[in-house]
Amino acid sequence: MHGKRIERIAIIGGGTAGWMAAALFARLLGPLGTRIRLVESEEIGTVGVGEATVPTIRLFNQLLGFDERDFLARTHGSFKLGIEFRDWGGPGCAYFHGFGDFGADIEGIAPHHHWLKLRMEGDGTSHEAYSFPAVAARKGRFAPPPKDPVSSAPYYQHAYHFDAALYARYLREYAEARGATRVEGRVVDVARRAADGFVEAVVLADGRRVEADFFVDCTGFRALLIGEALGVGFEDWRGWLPCDRAVAIPCARRGPLTPYTIAAAKEAGWRWRIPLRHRIGNGYVYCSAHVSDDEAAAALLADLEGPALAEPRLLRFAAGRRKAFWAKNCVAIGLAAGFLEPLESTSIQLIQNGLTRLIEYFPDADYDPAMIAEYNRVTANEYARVRDFLILHYCAAGRRDAPLWRDCAATPLPDTLRHKVDVFVSTGRVPMLTEESYAEASWVAIFLGSGVAPRRYDPLVDRIDSAVLAQGMRRRREEIRRVAEAMPTHEAFLERACPAPAMA
Numbered sequence: 001m002h003g004k005r006i007e008r009i010a011i012i013g014g015g016t017a018g019w020m021a022a023a024l025f026a027r028l029l030g031p032l033g034t035r036i037r038l039v040e041s042e043e044i045g046t047v048g049v050g051e052a053t054v055p056t057i058r059l060f061n062q063l064l065g066f067d068e069r070d071f072l073a074r075t076h077g078s079f080k081l082g083i084e085f086r087d088w089g090g091p092g093c094a095y096f097h098g099f100g101d102f103g104a105d106i107e108g109i110a111p112h113h114h115w116l117k118l119r120m121e122g123d124g125t126s127h128e129a130y131s132f133p134a135v136a137a138r139k140g141r142f143a144p145p146p147k148d149p150v151s152s153a154p155y156y157q158h159a160y161h162f163d164a165a166l167y168a169r170y171l172r173e174y175a176e177a178r179g180a181t182r183v184e185g186r187v188v189d190v191a192r193r194a195a196d197g198f199v200e201a202v203v204l205a206d207g208r209r210v211e212a213d214f215f216v217d218c219t220g221f222r223a224l225l226i227g228e229a230l231g232v233g234f235e236d237w238r239g240w241l242p243c244d245r246a247v248a249i250p251c252a253r254r255g256p257l258t259p260y261t262i263a264a265a266k267e268a269g270w271r272w273r274i275p276l277r278h279r280i281g282n283g284y285v286y287c288s289a290h291v292s293d294d295e296a297a298a299a300l301l302a303d304l305e306g307p308a309l310a311e312p313r314l315l316r317f318a319a320g321r322r323k324a325f326w327a328k329n330c331v332a333i334g335l336a337a338g339f340l341e342p343l344e345s346t347s348i349q350l351i352q353n354g355l356t357r358l359i360e361y362f363p364d365a366d367y368d369p370a371m372i373a374e375y376n377r378v379t380a381n382e383y384a385r386v387r388d389f390l391i392l393h394y395c396a397a398g399r400r401d402a403p404l405w406r407d408c409a410a411t412p413l414p415d416t417l418r419h420k421v422d423v424f425v426s427t428g429r430v431p432m433l434t435e436e437s438y439a440e441a442s443w444v445a446i447f448l449g450s451g452v453a454p455r456r457y458d459p460l461v462d463r464i465d466s467a468v469l470a471q472g473m474r475r476r477r478e479e480i481r482r483v484a485e486a487m488p489t490h491e492a493f494l495e496r497a498c499p500a501p502a503m504a
Helices: 015-028 056-065 068-075 112-119 134-136 166-177 224-229 293-302 347-359 368-397 404-408 415-427 440-449 459-463 466-486 490-497
Strands: 008-014 036-039 078-079 083-086 092-099 159-161 181-184 187-192 200-206 210-211 214-217 234-236 244-252 261-266 271-274 280-285 313-316 320-322 330-333
Touching: 008 181, 008 210, 015 056, 015 347, 036 330, 056 159, 056 347, 068 166, 078 490, 092 134, 092 440, 112 440, 112 466, 134 466, 166 181, 187 224, 187 320, 200 224, 214 224, 224 280, 224 330, 244 293, 280 293, 313 368, 313 466, 347 368, 368 404, 368 440, 415 440, 440 459
Parallel strands: 008 036, 008 214, 036 181, 083 261, 214 330
Antiparallel strands: 078 159, 083 092, 187 200, 200 210, 234 320, 244 280, 244 313, 261 271, 271 280
16 A cells, blocks of 8 residues: 555444444454444444345355354354245245256256256256255255365355344454444534545534544445435436335244245235244335335234244335445445345345455545546446346246236336346346356346246257256256255254354
8 A cells, every 4th residue: 555544444333234344344454553433323223134145245254254153153043045936926936046056067058058958858847956055945954065075066055044133243242352443322413524525524412523534334224424424316226126115023933944035925025034043034025106014014914924023113215226335535335335125135245245345445545536436336337236136036027916016027127137138038148247246047047937938048958969968967956856865954953063042
């Protein structure tokens, strides 16, 4: 670093986003002498309903040096192999997005093309029979992938379900142990420098000023710094993602501890089920134009598998993002940066990627405009790719039984997604753009699960005789089933590997 070093960082807001920032900065910037303070108020609650993650969370935890078993025990967590989508094609329909692929390429060609050939020749086997995480999850089995897998082993990854409040507490202990400090107080004003408009300090309700060189806005939907103080606008995506409310409630767990999230389509949106060791997280994400808040809450309560453990909590939001994520000496992280509904558990992923990208582009006191512009460009692309992935679930859904679903089917797509759909239908391939969060196999899982079938497969597949191909694909299915059935149940593995302490 050639310029004057940033010596003071103020993180405004706590919750998962704030304490993830504090923990990462304490780990990487603390040893440089950077002073890290986090300002939060006990008067202001956090959203805290996002309890499901994607596999990249493991990289973040590993960077901090977390022991997986201790982390899971402390957060009452469980493992996640993917998401089951129920009723998106209509009542009784289900498909699975597993954290893995559909097996190794066959002579350089992705296996779903070989499946397509057999399908066109009359083989009725589901493509999910070749997805190891889908097979293992539906059998209720789990064991972590081997550290040194043999080439023939099924490929898969895992993520977690955990209590978001306990994760924030875990991060806070880590950050404070490495020098980060917490300031209790409610922010009532943001002071800016007259010369250039940079943020100089936040002013607390009791008159105290918290000054810093660099500010991280983790104030949630309010976006106190990036939006209210710096005037960065919001790009609204509700035309493509119309759900704008959610009601959430925990309940007692009944039945086995499944290693996957459920996203079940409803008339005006969809319902989540997230299994933790000590409870089930439930929520109904919906479009307020098609169902009232009271009706949504009543529908959720009527659908609980066990006694409710709290009162329903209502959340209002708008899908979209800030027009810039970094302005002057302030970066927005988490809900302050934007919100994409939790259909694919991307909220914590976007926090994580925003923070690690910030470390990559961390400024000195000169705040090079080119570096800020690149951060904003890359982050905007990432949000757009996730947006397109979520829209695909809605536009490809087979439901037409309610206004929401008919509207989603009729809404023109973003050009980037329209191109993906056209190419996949034409060739069976998924064009991958820069800053993609999901690999081709994930897109294929949603396309095929939604009933979007390509018109043809890769012609090079025809190099393999159909009978030989069918025999080889059958061996793949049998191996996947054998390995999955040899695993312990998810609950048995958790109890043996990382038993959770009793709730306080």
